[in-house]
Amino acid sequence: MTEPSSLDSTRASYDTVAVDYAALLADELTDKPYDRAMLTAFADLVKAGGGGRVGDLGCGPGRVTVHLRDLGLTAFGIDLSPGMIAVARRTYPDLTFDEGSMTALDLADGSLAGALAWYSLVHTPPEQLPDIFAEFHRVLAPGGHLLMAFKVGAECVRLEQAYGHTVALDVYRFPPDDVAELLVKTGFRVQARLVREADSREGTPQAFLLMVKPMAP
Template structure:
């Protein structure tokens, strides 16, 4: 799939489901202690007197953005879907949300202390993942940190329905060793990884979940 085709399909799908997606996942983090632990670890890395901004890339309705702000992170959200951005702004009027694509971020080189890609690469065709990771490397300042969450596996599924709506959307499961290799090739250093088994809300449609914490090294 070409970059423009995948972006169009993803944007259309999430514009369609935005309101219902936000409601269904509003309290999802409450039952996921391992997920919260990785977010807390990331938050510790991107705080401090000299810390800059952190971008929640593919922020959807802003639930992870808001959670990071509650941990003291200077964070804003970016999402491909205008409807998701609209919902995020309505739900969290005290936070900043912008439209944008992870394949071509409208951010200056080295402008971020951190970036989060919380399941936001799961719709990216494998051949375009290097582009996404190269963009993240570009916008991170030296010493800046990345937290990425993704589905563990090696397959593609096409969804024709989701969150109570008809849609057309590809979802990718990715081997952790492949993600680690791509991060390294993009110039990012892997610091920690957590792979957990699916919880009750994820079975049986999904398997293990992965969380990687990495950083852009100083030159």
């Protein structure tokens, strides 16, 4: 798959903010019990299925990757931004982090027991989602699980200042039913969905979809 041109500005923006982003969001999960509950459910399902490698796709500075590790998963991270990967490697030297794009993952077919896309598609135009979901489906083994988190809505917001820096980011909000429908069309089955209300730092409700790639008949 050819890399979309929109990834250039996303990569550059996250390279710019990487250090401050990591510092500001280091403890973000602490006061988000619903978010942690979905991550725990995901981890429990992966372990119940026999375990295996789990990719945090769009891992940023690795804060959720290490949370997955602490939940008992064999987790590693992939991110578009070299700056984010550098921060993740410095912060968590015992984990593996590599540069890469969700549009063309450098992973073998069926090589993952689990895949996490934790707000990592918020800069992805809706028309590109089917191709990325096909990549998720390709790299997951039958019986593998996918957990997604994203902002609820049906619009795009332009972000030009973030984490104390100038950036150039389009932030997309998605209707949960539309995302679930696309995932089902890709070959996934819905296991659970959660929409929680926005907290004091968020402008919209937040959605979580837990999917499974069915076993071959």
